[in-house]
Amino acid sequence: xxxxxxxxxxxxxxxxxxxxxxxxxxxxxxxxxxxxxxxxxxxxxxxxxxxxxxxxxxxxxxxxxxxxxxxxxxxxxxxxxxxxxxxxxxxxxxxxxxxxxxxxxxxxxxxxxxxxxxxxxxxxxxxxxxxxxxxxxxxxxxxxxxxxxxxxxxxxxxxxxxxxxxxxxxxxxxxxxxxxxxxxxxxxxxxxxxxxxxxxxxxxxxxxxxxxxxxxxxxxxxxxxxxxxxxxxxxxxxxxxxxxxxxxxxxxxxxxxxxxxxxxxxxxxxxxxxxxxxxxxxxxxxxxxxxxxxxxxxxxxxxxxxxxxxxxxxxxxxxxxxxxxxxxxxxxxxxxxxxxxxxxxxxxxxxxxxxxxx
Amino acid sequence: xxxxxxxxxxxxxxxxxxxxxxxxxxxxxxxxxxxxxxxxxxxxxxxxxxxxxxxxxxxxxxxxxxxxxxxxxxxxxxxxxxxxxxxxxxxxxxxxxxxxxxxxxxxxxxxxxxxxxxxxxxxxxxxxxxxxxxxxxxxxxxxxxxxxxxxxxxxxxxxxxxxxxxxxxxxxxxxxxxxxxxxxxxxxxxxxxxxxxxxxxxxxxxxxxxxxxxxxxxxxxxxxx
Numbered sequence: 001x002x003x004x005x006x007x008x009x010x011x012x013x014x015x016x017x018x019x020x021x022x023x024x025x026x027x028x029x030x031x032x033x034x035x036x037x038x039x040x041x042x043x044x045x046x047x048x049x050x051x052x053x054x055x056x057x058x059x060x061x062x063x064x065x066x067x068x069x070x071x072x073x074x075x076x077x078x079x080x081x082x083x084x085x086x087x088x089x090x091x092x093x094x095x096x097x098x099x100x101x102x103x104x105x106x107x108x109x110x111x112x113x114x115x116x117x118x119x120x121x122x123x124x125x126x127x128x129x130x131x132x133x134x135x136x137x138x139x140x141x142x143x144x145x146x147x148x149x150x151x152x153x154x155x156x157x158x159x160x161x162x163x164x165x166x167x168x169x170x171x172x173x174x175x176x177x178x179x180x181x182x183x184x185x186x187x188x189x190x191x192x193x194x195x196x197x198x199x200x201x202x203x204x205x206x207x208x209x210x211x212x213x214x215x216x217x218x219x220x221x222x223x224x225x226x227x228x229x230x231x232x233x234x235x236x237x238x239x240x241x242x243x244x245x246x247x248x249x250x251x252x253x254x255x256x257x258x259x260x261x262x263x264x265x266x267x268x269x270x271x272x273x274x275x276x277x278x279x280x281x282x283x284x285x286x287x288x289x290x291x292x293x294x295x296x297x298x299x300x301x302x303x304x305x306x307x308x309x310x311x312x313x314x315x316x317x318x319x320x321x322x323x324x325x326x327x328x329x330x331x332x333x334x335x336x337x338x339x340x341x342x343x344x345x346x347x348x349x350x351x352x353x354x355x356x357x358x
Numbered sequence: 359x360x361x362x363x364x365x366x367x368x369x370x371x372x373x374x375x376x377x378x379x380x381x382x383x384x385x386x387x388x389x390x391x392x393x394x395x396x397x398x399x400x401x402x403x404x405x406x407x408x409x410x411x412x413x414x415x416x417x418x419x420x421x422x423x424x425x426x427x428x429x430x431x432x433x434x435x436x437x438x439x440x441x442x443x444x445x446x447x448x449x450x451x452x453x454x455x456x457x458x459x460x461x462x463x464x465x466x467x468x469x470x471x472x473x474x475x476x477x478x479x480x481x482x483x484x485x486x487x488x489x490x491x492x493x494x495x496x497x498x499x500x501x502x503x504x505x506x507x508x509x510x511x512x513x514x515x516x517x518x519x520x521x522x523x524x525x526x527x528x529x530x531x532x533x534x535x536x537x538x539x540x541x542x543x544x545x546x547x548x549x550x551x552x553x554x555x556x557x558x559x560x561x562x563x564x565x566x567x568x569x570x571x572x573x574x575x576x577x578x579x580x581x582x583x
Contacts, residue, residue, distance in 0.1 A: 166528075189529065199400065210389050212366070212368045212387075214371075258540050
């Protein structure tokens with residue numbers, strides 16, 4: 001049996017039932033023995049030679065003993081039922097601290113890792129366990145912060161040598177082979193991007209980024225992002241189709257939405273093949289952004305979290321109302337971002353359309 | 359041109375951002391003073407639009423901090439405070455202009471063009487290389503008197519090439535000044551846009567003006583045959 005609460009309830013009820021059964025058996029046996037030995041003697045004063053001996057027949061003894069047995073069974077049934085209910089209540093009360101600790105642990109994220117688990121009415125047995133758990137969390141928090149700070153410091157320290165190398169390559173552009181200069185610049189650029197992304201992740205995980213939620217048109221925001229990617233897809237002889245809902249209003253930080261949409265589209269271009277579909281739609285209480293693409297043959301779709309998706313995960317920590325889902329199957333990869341949908345605000349004037357010509 | 363907008367009021371930030379993007383600027387938004395400092399230290403912005411009253415650090419503290427770090431990008435303060443003393447304090451801290459709320463986007467854009475113009479050797483809103491002209495106010499490009507249709511991004515890229523002309527600019531510099539922070543610079547987006555621009559500007563029969571400088575990047579200049 002998997003549930004400790006059910007097990008405790010059954011043990012309690014079973015213990016109670018066994019006690020009642022044993023007690024009933026004892027009374028039944030004793031009563032039967034007593035009745036079998038019970039005799040009555042009657043003396044008649046007028047007739048001194050006369051003495052009347054009497055006792056219960058076996059059938060009478062059995063009937064009295066059975067009546068007692070049935071009566072005991074009749075009363076013990078509701079008592080056992082009460083014991084089940086009582087046992088359940090007691091088990092629930094006893095396990096409440098565990099449920100509370102479980103809830104608090106589930107709510108843990110990098111931002112609140114160091115906050116201790118609180119159990120104000122914890123029993124003595126739990127207090128020691130709680131202390132060990134909170135000490136462990138504090139140590140984890142310290143390690144996590146140290147690792148984060150270290151990653152941020154390393155990323156930050158890398159910026160200066162990267163800037164110097166970039167200047168040197170630019171200055172030496174006409175003295176070294178152009179192909180080499182191109183390649184060096186490309187690699188430096190890539191490294192700078194990795195450093196930037198790492199700094200962004202570190203900042204988000206340190207809780208130093210703020211979400212500025214507002215109501216915005218998801219269709220327009222996505223169309224703005226998609227513009228460049230349509231050109232990039234065309235360059236690879238692929239087609240990026242955007243199917244936006246006419247207007248789909250959402251509440252979130254539009255900067256985070258743009259960053260996540262950029263990351264999803266970049267991943268779809270880099271790691272996918274064939275045409276890409278971007279869809280914006282309303283699903284009940286959610287405004288949904290969907291990015292679908294074919295998976296490159298032989299690609300590892302369950303690979304470890306890449307830098308781009310680490311950025312997505314870090315930003316999602318800041319946006320608890322946003323949900324991110326990924327699905328693979330039948331050669332396709334589908335990423336879905338769900339944002340809280342809202343009705344269009346009456347006073348809102350839409351911004352300029354994406355792709356507007358100057 | 360890439361702009362940092364620091365504004366803690368979401369609606370104002372989105373409207374100003376939309377207005378700037380419509381003009382072809384790449385825009386990053388910060389919601390408090392700390393984030394503004396972080397972004398300004400990490401990215402090479404052409405101009406900063408800072409709200410004075412912001413959480414964490416106010417705009418004046420942000421400008422003082424950036425100037426101490428030798429980040430000299432032009433700064434325009436956006437604020438609801440129209441007291442003369444406030445304006446003096448802001449300008450003395452190192453800002454280049456001061457705009458009081460409420461303001462119109464066209465006024466903000468005009469002031470932005472003005473502070474950007476001061477950074478350029480040619481202090482005109484009409485840039486010219488050979489027979490190619492770029493009108494920064496009308497947002498028009500003309501080659502040999504003929505109007506060229508450009509998207510916002512193409513216009514921004516051409517403007518950046520104009521600013522550097524005749525010197526070449528690297529792909530990294532182009533990405534940093536024409537795209538915002540979200541863009542994944544690992545893509546070959548610069549090459550794609552340069553190809554599009556060439557198709558529109560260096561049409562067959564015309565002298566090529568956009569040149570690939572191997573090992574450096576791209577340059578907009580007239581090369582004598």
